[in-house]
Amino acid sequence: MSYSPLIQQLINRLCVLPGVGPKSAQRMAFHLLQRDREGGAALSVVLAEAMDSVGQCQQCQTLSEADVCAICRSPHRDKGLMCVVETPANIPAIEQAAHYNGVYFVLMGHLSPIDGIGPEQLGLDKLASRFAGDVTEVILATNLTVEGEATAHYIAQLAEKHQVKATRIAHGVPVGGELEYIDENTLSLAFQGRREL
Amino acid sequence: MLHQKAYRETSLILDVLTQDYGRIGVLAKGAKRPKSPFRGRLQPFVCNLLNWSGKGQLKTLTAVDTLTHINLQGTQLYCGMYLNELVVRLTQPDDQHEALFASYQSAVLNLMSELPVEVTLRVFEKQLLRQLGYGLLLDVEYHTGTPVEPNLWYQYIVSKGPVRSQVVNDEGLRIQGKALMALEGESFSEPDSLSQCKYLMRYILDVYLGHEPLNSRALFQTISTR
Ligand SMILES: [Zn+2]
Numbered sequence: 001m002s003y004s005p006l007i008q009q010l011i012n013r014l015c016v017l018p019g020v021g022p023k024s025a026q027r028m029a030f031h032l033l034q035r036d037r038e039g040g041a042a043l044s045v046v047l048a049e050a051m052d053s054v055g056q057c058q059q060c061q062t063l064s065e066a067d068v069c070a071i072c073r074s075p076h077r078d079k080g081l082m083c084v085v086e087t088p089a090n091i092p093a094i095e096q097a098a099h100y101n102g103v104y105f106v107l108m109g110h111l112s113p114i115d116g117i118g119p120e121q122l123g124l125d126k127l128a129s130r131f132a133g134d135v136t137e138v139i140l141a142t143n144l145t146v147e148g149e150a151t152a153h154y155i156a157q158l159a160e161k162h163q164v165k166a167t168r169i170a171h172g173v174p175v176g177g178e179l180e181y182i183d184e185n186t187l188s189l190a191f192q193g194r195r196e197l
Numbered sequence: 198m199l200h201q202k203a204y205r206e207t208s209l210i211l212d213v214l215t216q217d218y219g220r221i222g223v224l225a226k227g228a229k230r231p232k233s234p235f236r237g238r239l240q241p242f243v244c245n246l247l248n249w250s251g252k253g254q255l256k257t258l259t260a261v262d263t264l265t266h267i268n269l270q271g272t273q274l275y276c277g278m279y280l281n282e283l284v285v286r287l288t289q290p291d292d293q294h295e296a297l298f299a300s301y302q303s304a305v306l307n308l309m310s311e312l313p314v315e316v317t318l319r320v321f322e323k324q325l326l327r328q329l330g331y332g333l334l335l336d337v338e339y340h341t342g343t344p345v346e347p348n349l350w351y352q353y354i355v356s357k358g359p360v361r362s363q364v365v366n367d368e369g370l371r372i373q374g375k376a377l378m379a380l381e382g383e384s385f386s387e388p389d390s391l392s393q394c395k396y397l398m399r400y401i402l403d404v405y406l407g408h409e410p411l412n413s414r415a416l417f418q419t420i421s422t423r
Pocket of ligand 1: 057058059060061062068069070071072073
């Protein structure tokens with residue numbers, strides 16, 4: 001099937017979105033064109049603006065159009081407590097789930113030597129300078145993958161050198177998880193991380 | 198399992214060292230979905246029984262059964278990443294190296310044991326080179342064929358082997374006979390021999406790795422110099 005060039009272009013471009021294939025892109029394009037011109041126009045404006053002005057926070061590296069993001073700027077956040085995460089998307093999740101009042105540091109990835117990502121590529125020298133400043137405690141909330149663990153270990157060593165207390169988020173059986181259905185690796189980690197009752 | 202990288206939204210492309218097929222690439226469709234049967238089983242180091250289909254460069258994973266769980270911590274973890282990077286950098290996909298799988302497996306298990314990690318790394322490096330066809334001459338002097346003597350010093354030349362020091366001046370790397378013998382026997386009783394072998398293996402591996410250094414090695418260096 002062929003559409004007019006502009007419609008075809010729109011469909012092609014919509015395919016850059018995660019999880020969007022040609023079929024759903026086509027649905028989206030026709031929805032905007034037929035039913036929601038106003039919404040489509042507003043989307044195009046904000047999309048252009050965001051692509052142009054969103055950069056990274058100078059302090060925590062998260063995505064932000066301000067030089068320093070709202071959390072880093074807030075006088076109500078404890079600047080001595082820092083939580084290290086892999087991606088910006090982890091921040092709202094933690095904000096929602098945990099009573100956390102410290103600041104963040106976003107790595108934008110994890111250590112992965114095979115992929116050529118070392119401490120330098122992750123901006124860990126910047127993190128080290130934060131450790132040398134206000135930070136007294138760091139919570140390592142990197143993923144529970146091999147790379148996430150290696151990254152947490154590396155940062156813990158960095159923290160130790162700067163006399164910053166480091167803790168790692170616990171891993172184990174998910175809430176509501178019946179042991180029978182949990183994969184062996186998760187269970188094996190949960191056993192390693194068992195605690196006294 | 199050597200490495201995994203994201204493919205599309207929910208899938209993974211795996212780099213796997215197998216017992217009978219060498220290092221292969223496998224696509225694990227939907228592996229990142231919460232209810233995928235593959236989930237949690239495809240992390241590096243884990244030893245799995247895999248079923249796959251397809252004969253091309255990239256196979257498709259059909260079933261996984263975990264045989265050995267590997268949970269490396271701290272320095273062990275860095276060492277494990279170093280092993281994986283070495284294997285990925287030095288082997289070609291689909292090339293078969295008969296004994297490499299066993300060497301790798303025992304290295305990973307040894308990392309979790311009481312054995313000093315340095316010993317595990319040196320032994321694996323030596324075995325890896327042998328299985329790639331770059332086996333090291335360690336027991337006899339290159340020119341004379343006489344057995345290496347513990348207290349003599351040699352110059353190790355990559356394309357040859359140990360050469361008595363008086364013969365050559367600055368070609369190769371200076372190393373003591375007892376260090377060569379320790380590496381040959383895979384048994385290190387003296388810390389000095391172990392440290393000499395570290396420099397020897399680094400010297401030799403650099404020849405085969407070319408210009409691009411091992412990234413995981415940089416990880417150790419940053420840690421130790423901090
Ligand atoms: Zn910030």
